[in-house]
Amino acid sequence: xxxxxxxxxxxxxxxxxxxxxxxxxxxxxxxxxxxxxxxxxxxxxxxxxxxxxxxxxxxxxxxxxxxxxxxxxxxxxxxxxxxxxxxxxxxxxxxxxxxxxxxxxxxxxxxxxxxxxxxxxxxxxxxxxxxxxxxxxxxxxx
Amino acid sequence: xxxxxxxxxxxxxxxxxxxxxxxxxxxxxxxxxxxxxxxxxxxxxxxxxxxxxxxxxxxxxxxxxxxxxxxxxxxxxxxxxxxxxxxxxxxxxxxxxxxxxxxxxxxxxxxxxxxxxxxxxxxxxxxxxxxxxxxxxxxxxxxxxxxxxxxxxxxxxxxxxxxxxxxxxxxxxxxxxxxxxxxxxxxxxxxxxxxxxxxxxxxxxxxxxxxxxxxxxxxxxxxxxxxxxxxxxxxxxxxxxxxxxxxxxxxxxxxxxxxxxxxxxxxxxxxxxxxxxxxxxxxxxxxxxxxxxxxxxxxxxxxxxxxxxxxxxxxxxxxxxxxxxxxxxxxxxxxxxxxxxxxxxxxxxxxxxxxxxxxxxxxxxxxxxxxxxxxxxxxxxxxxxxxxxxxxxxxxxxxxxxxxxxxxxxxxxxxxxxxxxxxxxxxxxxxxxxxxxxxxxxxxxxxxxxxxxxxxxxxxxxxxxxxxxxxxxxxxxxxxxxxxxxxxxxxxxxxxxxxxxxxxxx
Numbered sequence: 301x302x303x304x305x306x307x308x309x310x311x312x313x314x315x316x317x318x319x320x321x322x323x324x325x326x327x328x329x330x331x332x333x334x335x336x337x338x339x340x341x342x343x344x345x346x347x348x349x350x351x352x353x354x355x356x357x358x359x360x361x362x363x364x365x366x367x368x369x370x371x372x373x374x375x376x377x378x379x380x381x382x383x384x385x386x387x388x389x390x391x392x393x394x395x396x397x398x399x400x401x402x403x404x405x406x407x408x409x410x411x412x413x414x415x416x417x418x419x420x421x422x423x424x425x426x427x428x429x430x431x432x433x434x435x436x437x438x439x440x441x442x
Numbered sequence: 443x444x445x446x447x448x449x450x451x452x453x454x455x456x457x458x459x460x461x462x463x464x465x466x467x468x469x470x471x472x473x474x475x476x477x478x479x480x481x482x483x484x485x486x487x488x489x490x491x492x493x494x495x496x497x498x499x500x501x502x503x504x505x506x507x508x509x510x511x512x513x514x515x516x517x518x519x520x521x522x523x524x525x526x527x528x529x530x531x532x533x534x535x536x537x538x539x540x541x542x543x544x545x546x547x548x549x550x551x552x553x554x555x556x557x558x559x560x561x562x563x564x565x566x567x568x569x570x571x572x573x574x575x576x577x578x579x580x581x582x583x584x585x586x587x588x589x590x591x592x593x594x595x596x597x598x599x600x601x602x603x604x605x606x607x608x609x610x611x612x613x614x615x616x617x618x619x620x621x622x623x624x625x626x627x628x629x630x631x632x633x634x635x636x637x638x639x640x641x642x643x644x645x646x647x648x649x650x651x652x653x654x655x656x657x658x659x660x661x662x663x664x665x666x667x668x669x670x671x672x673x674x675x676x677x678x679x680x681x682x683x684x685x686x687x688x689x690x691x692x693x694x695x696x697x698x699x700x701x702x703x704x705x706x707x708x709x710x711x712x713x714x715x716x717x718x719x720x721x722x723x724x725x726x727x728x729x730x731x732x733x734x735x736x737x738x739x740x741x742x743x744x745x746x747x748x749x750x751x752x753x754x755x756x757x758x759x760x761x762x763x764x765x766x767x768x769x770x771x772x773x774x775x776x777x778x779x780x781x782x783x784x785x786x787x788x789x790x791x792x793x794x795x796x797x798x799x800x801x802x803x804x805x806x807x808x809x810x811x812x813x814x815x816x817x818x819x820x821x822x823x824x825x826x827x828x829x830x831x832x833x834x835x836x837x838x839x840x841x842x843x844x845x846x847x848x849x850x851x852x853x854x855x856x857x858x859x860x861x862x863x864x865x866x867x868x869x870x871x872x873x874x875x876x877x878x879x880x881x882x883x884x885x886x887x888x889x890x891x892x893x894x895x896x897x898x899x900x901x902x903x904x905x906x907x908x909x910x911x912x913x914x915x916x917x918x919x920x921x922x923x924x925x926x927x928x929x930x931x932x933x934x935x936x937x938x939x940x941x942x943x944x945x946x947x948x
Contacts, residue, residue: 319783323784325788325791326787327787327790327791388783389782401527411772411776411777412506415771415776421772424791429633430503
């Protein structure tokens with residue numbers, strides 16, 4: 301099942317907000333620096349349909365939620381980075397279970413790609429067992 | 443006959459595969475492989491069906507996604523629905539869940555056995571001395587022993603420090619590993635082949651004794667003849683793409699054994715309209731739900747070095763909780779860490795300083811399993827309020843242990859609490875909060891009870907000799923028949939009961 305290119309861009313922004321590059325005191329690599337688009341292809345090719353459908357629905361929900369969460373009449377990708385973070389933080393603190401699980405879902409899906417990459421694991425300090433990238437990642441971006 | 447593991451790629455150009463054996467076994471996990479070991483070495487001819495692939499050691503990678511894709515059921519996305527969503531962990535490959543578990547070995551606690559005897563009348567069917575005899579053999583054959591000091595690693599040794607300082611009982615975990623290298627990769631599939639999971643122990647041993655394993659070949663239906671189970675029909679299917687291969691028909695001269703897990707077994711029975719009369723099939727699902735607490739230490743912990751799960755405490759077993767270490771791979775740790783954005787990236791940067799320990803609850807809750815829409819599986823499971831109170835207390839005690847071991851901070855992972863706390867007192871609000879599973883991120887492992895054993899067809903699915911009440915010749919030998927959960931890791935008990943069932947067929 302393929303996604304529209306704008307849906308893919310929305311998800312890329314969500315992952316880049318969750319996993320920003322160059323955080324002082326944190327990892328230098330972020331979602332922007334690794335081929336998360338290829339991981340999405342892998343996910344769409346392999347994951348159960350209920351998972352990919354659920355993820356797609358959640359992308360739409362997050363994209364159009366800023367008005368209701370921080371009172372800004374813009375889509376999530378159109379917000380400044382600080383505002384995007386504020387949206388995620390507010391959702392994550394919600395008293396409504398399904399709402400606060402929204403950022404967790406994207407974090408969980410992103411983690412399977414991002415934190416499985418040898419370059420990221422090396423930055424985390426792991427003694428990396430497989431130095432080659434997983435199949436889905438192919439050659440790392442320069 | 444000569445044994446073999448046959449997969450879709452081996453038979454793609456055939457229209458149909460036909461075979462016959464004395465015993466046909468559905469499932470190659472702890473129960474199925476153990477039964478195959480007993481039956482083949484007693485001289486019986488055995489065929490096994492396995493839905494997942496035979497993943498060879500050299501195919502295993504260290505990243506979690508590759509493991510989810512090839513070894514785990516539903517790519518790790520299997521969840522139970524209740525007030526909260528609870529991931530339900532299972533393997534799907536030759537060797538079943540034994541290929542991804544932490545290699546923790548326990549014998550069934552005598553108190554549990556006594557309850558099975560007194561409340562369920564199973565003492566005569568499952569004599570404890572018989573189980574002990576079998577456990578002794580399993581211990582020898584599967585190299586069961588305490589985690590060696592040389593591969594303990596700091597995540598495990600820190601829990602030992604905590605138990606010593608707090609004066610509570612703790613022990614090195616007894617594991618089924620021969621020459622563990624401490625790569626902390628149990629959950630990805632042991633990369634060194636040292637863990638004696640069924641794919642490296644009883645499955646190859648059975649194949650060497652003549653068993654044929656049809657892998658990537660889910661069992662579809664039963665063949666019956668003159669009112670008895672007489673075989674199994676399956677069909678090869680690519681586990682990832684779903685592409686279908688030839689149908690497989692295997693005739694059973696003596697018996698069919700169902701060992702497909704407490705999730706898949708009731709689904710297969712229901713699909714074949716067996717055991718549905720008593721109204722308990724797929725009901726009474728029990729589990730050991732649990733959650734993890736993360737400690738942040740000044741000195742490196744490096745939980746990626748050492749046995750994945752090497753130390754535990756059953757000190758509070760009577761209070762329905764058990765603590766164990768768990769070296770969490772970076773992907774799962776990232777999902778568990780509380781931060782978002784830069785905070786998350788800073789948490790990830792201190793991954794080497796994190797220790798992760800879990801509490802596993804001997805929950806009272808009963809759930810259910812049934813076929814879902816569009817061919818899926820629907821698992822319903824909700825911890826009771828009393829279970830939640832146990833979980834809260836477990837989180838508190840784990841937090842105390844983390845601080846006793848020297849943690850600078852603890853990340854309790856509980857909604858409504860600070861992301862990081864520096865003293866146990868900061869957990870107080872948890873005990874004023876409602877007893878709600880949605881406060882936690884839990885997982886459920888160790889599944890039981892969905893095809894109960896009992897004396898009567900009115901309240902159980904199988905009788906004391908593991909044979910279904912409805913269909914002679916069909917036996918259920920996995921943890922589906924367990925009347926309760928156990929509060930300890932069940933692999934050894936599953937193996938022992940399957941061994942007993944197989945011995946009675948010889």
